[in-house]
Amino acid sequence: MELGGKSANLIFEDADIEAACVHGAFLSVGFLAGQGCSFPTRMLVQRPRYDEAVERVAALAKSFTIGDPLEGALVGPVISQAAVDRILGMIERAPAQGARLVSGGARLGGDLADGYFIEPTVFADVDPHSELAQGEVFGPVLSIIPFDTENEAIEIANSTPYGLAAYVRTNDLARAHRVAEQLGAGDIMINGAQNLYVNRPFGGFGRSGFGKEGGRQESRSYCASKVSASASKTRAGPAASSDRSG
Template sequence: MMNHANAETSRRAAAILREFLPGGEIGSVVAGNVLRGGGVTLELVNPADGLLFASFADAGASVVDAAMQAARPAQQQWWSLSAAARGRAMWEIARLVRQNAEVLAELETISAGKPIRDTRGEVAKVAEMFEYYAGWCDKLHGEVIPVPTSHLNYTRHEPVGTVVQITPWNAPIFTAGWQIAPAICAGNAVVLKPSELTPLTSLVLGVLCDRAEGMPRGLVSVLAGAGPTTGAAAVAHPDTRLVVFVGSAEAGAQIAAASARNIVPSVLELGGKSANIVFADADLARALVGAQAAIFGGAGQSCVAGSRLLVHRSIHADFVERLAKAAARIPTGLPTDPATQIGPINNRRQLDKIDGMVRAAVTAGARIAAGGACPEALRDTGGFFYGPTIIDEVGADAAIAREEVFGPVLAVLPFETEEEAIALANATPFGLAGAVWTNDVGRAHRVAAAVRAGTFWVNGYKTINVASPFGGFGRSGFGRSSGREALMTYTQTKSVWVETAANPGVAFGYVG
């Protein structure tokens, strides 16, 4: 049975959805319509209390096909517009996101369990993404190549066609905007399949794309469905020309294999086990705060989380003690409270995984320096809460030091030398991010160059901007999903040769 708070959550979510979806019914957004699924019922659970607040039917292959059919003419219409007109339409999407920012943030907090202070910032970043790529629409051009013949040779960057994008539950609206904006800037249509655990804000974003003046209906469709059914049907559809996936390495490998069977390229933004390296000469007060933000922001449910803290042995004991005291003071609680910095884990399965990995680490000889359980004050809420946790005395080969936890759990490893720190940082199959804290400029550049990671920070952590390329090395995936490099991902280059000579030589055949 619903308690009072959960009933209010359900009512509020339904009220927000009624502003965007006819009758508030959850379904796939396709060409300005909301299509009901024909599959099994999927349930949405409030992470703050563990209770059901909404449900919907899995979209399935028929809805996928409808989205693909709508995408074809929409993409052709979109690409036929002037680049400036496409830019104006994208700017209008950004305006609508800003206009609806507060309800989007509130819906994200209800659905994903993220603190409202975080979701407000993420919605603002979505608007920035569309604004940034709106400015690129009329600047995406080819080049003239000085070939050693009488030809004019130039290149064109043309859209790939219809792009399937699959996004995760940890930052639903942020990753939706992060993927949609560069794809449509480059002239493509998008069929987006968000996680079945958190589809709501992505559906609303799809509606806002439809409402924006100048946007063809069907250019952006959003599917409400599960990965093994709806997602698989979208990846395998014959009209799919590119697949973009954000999520786990295991799922990414399966999706890349399915794409390859259709000779379709893929872009994978996968997990990480990023090293945050602190040398003894660093500004330790700043490094202390940076270490907390690196792992505990978003309850650690971030692919770039600094989940491995490498600390010089000379400061190791003192730094861990100070960090443990600070972690105990971070406000952990209901995500609707503006003071909350750490909200619940998104779902029960992930919570159980986190706790299981912590227990296994302790069994293997590690020591819990802070956290390691649901905070006492939150145990009666029914929510999926896990306190900020620090695990010390971790072996370099321990699972907690090599495998992604995806929760507010920090593994601490000491080191003696710069060379050892680099070796520890690279002792993982992942390569998404990393950081170093030091006042030695030469060391900062040496470590940044030596650590295998797609993004690396010096005396900071987790600064990300849409203008800068983002992606990983190794098991963290391939391709880039922001900056100018993302636009190249979403285009195919055509080389055009034009003969300019008045009387070109005949290399083969006869002139009649």
């Protein structure tokens, strides 16, 4: 059972900042208009690269084409009017909670006014405990949050009730593995890698649900374990247990 997420994207100061911004912006406010359960909707950037990242991500968001994806646009509509109302409500409440709007923030007008189109929206200086950082928007809205230390980044990343996925950007392999080990998420992607392969399990912790899709973990979910026990020896020998498909 997969129930959504609020995935953190940890970008350390030694990362390839251009690649990190392009990947992070595309998957949060571009592709599928942000309607993806495991998308990196919280971008955590180490302070020495923070202003640079905010500026680059905002520019990328403004460059994304909006419209009919069948006609070549990158950002399509969200699913319904109810989704529009929910997303715009979160956008409107965010500044009162300290967030700084740097791109987007409105419903599209003009030729797209009759559709469910929302501008790719980027907020900076987001409070990690605010609604925008804690709640799943499921639309084209990205929260950017600064951090100073590795431990602080991990603490912020793990501060939501969700635990579906997380992303790490660093050129320090030891740090990548050390941070991945401490992140409370079922899928950790390092430097843009993906985990959606049929032989690898996908699924999260906490409010993100339970169980796995893919790999042996999924195949075993179709099995029923059965244990038989005997109090005394039989011809077959001591009591034994079995694990058989139901």
